[in-house]
Amino acid sequence: MGAMTDHGFPPLPEFDLAHFTPYRLAVAAKRTSEELARHYRARFGISIPEWRVLVHLAHSGNVSVRDIEARVAMEKYEVSRAAKRLEDSGLIEKRVNQADRRLVDLALTPKGRLMMAELLPMARAHQDALEARMGEAFAQLEAGLAKLLEDIEPIPPKG
Amino acid sequence: MGAMTDHGFPPLPEFDLAHFTPYRLAVAAKRTSEELARHYRARFGISIPEWRVLVHLAHSGNVSVRDIEARVAMEKYEVSRAAKRLEDSGLIEKRVNQADRRLVDLALTPKGRLMMAELLPMARAHQDALEARMGEAFAQLEAGLAKLLEDIEPIPPKG
DNA sequence: TTGACATCGTTGCATCTGCTACGTTTAATC
């Protein structure tokens, strides 16, 4: 027989998904996000896009959608929608920039600030725990990710 | 003044999203997936869930939805829906397992095998290129991911 | 045997996502 297998077709090339980097990264990202979500999504009722916008606003005062888009790896429509939801929940405030009226300034409301005052320390603790748990491997992961992200061009924003 | 900033609120804790591992992993996963998608999604018209199912079927003959779920980091409804689409495109075949009629056996059709015979070498080449491009950093990334995935419990399947 | 329980896979629903086209505002060109 030789080249044929039982079902009568030539064999396909070997390929192990478990060593395919895009797959591994996707799984790792999903796992960490899920773990995290159990901590803060249930508690604060915010999604990941919302969380990213909030974090950015937490240490930059008034910021436009476009600013966030670039710095937080989100498309502008994601930012726009996250901002809408956050505004609806009273966590941020949107205001047209008077110097350039195409821009919308986003800023935390007092309620939003309160929430972030609680959330940020939790996130930091989470990160610290992760680093501690991983030990040496954390530095390796970091180095690997840094190189990877440096190599791969982000897709340029579209509209 | 001291503890207060311009806007009259106490400052929030420092927090840098760019060094937050869940965020970095999400960005890395998104970038690599996008890069990959440009190669094969446009060319073969399959999504990531579909790709995962196909890869698994490529080296395991008849397999149930549940088998795939466990080994490919997908929820069973994702597998179910991906399988539906693949069946509609004629790439796989679904058949009720006669020994246990709750199970559905999935298998590549000849058309599906042909496609995978083309796709798998492309994926391997892609992986090889990535490893070459990353050099030493690849081993680091791998080590880091291995430790991370070993530490974090996958969420148990629900239904 | 039969009745309770577990497993498998699918589906309805609400929401989220990605894409594109759009209205508005500003900048550039003549």
Place this chain on the structure above:
DNA sequence: GATTAAACGTAGCAGATGCAACGATGTCAA
């Protein structure tokens, strides 16, 4: 100054996703 082009943010639409509930089948124990 008027016309064109660009930048910004939003919204409509189709499709994907997550969740929970369901029907069908199989297992186990009384």
